[in-house]
Amino acid sequence: DAGITQSPRHKVTETGTPVTLRCHQTENHRYMYWYRQDPGHGLRLIHYSYGVKDTDKGEVSDGYSVSRSKTEDFLLTLESATSSQTSVYFCAISVGDEQYFGPGTRLTVT
């Protein structure tokens, strides 16, 4: 499992509330990624990080922010959750070219 954990694994929240998802890795990998997975869309990159405090946007970054203050933790924040952000969120790390995924977080925004 490449030493990746995500928390929480499931969350239900209301529209307009802030939500933070956490990705934690134990093997000091430099690159970390956040994806969302929706039926019919595959996996789409939200944000990624290439080091502590170094982050950049992916293809679906609107409504999301990230932070990486420590190598092992990459946080994804929905400042004000909307129903369109109901999804399964996967964190990933790179080992060279290869990416390995965390177990995912199922987020429901009601």
Add this chain to the structure above:
Amino acid sequence: GENVEQHPSTLSVQEGDSAVIKCTYSDSASNYFPWYKQELGKRPQLIIDIRSNVGEKKDQRIAVTLNKTAKHFSLHITETQPEDSAVYFCAASSSGGSNYKLTFGKGTLLTVNP
């Protein structure tokens, strides 16, 4: 940016038959092409990958081929088994530099009927 198209979106085969999933990509700079298998409720798992300096790669019953000129690559599964049933995703990346971003296809639901 990169765009990856994947076909078919669903594929049903009989146990023992072969399955082929095809992907095309748009960015000629892409040089890394992984395939992931995702079982229901689980995380995507890397099953095989190919780099642009190689035309074909095999690992037991699965193989991947790459045609750089045509910008397409394919996953071949031979002697399919019910446990091969899953969603398969292709992806493309221009590795190196400041990131190893992957662009994914939309997935193929493979069903292997006993």
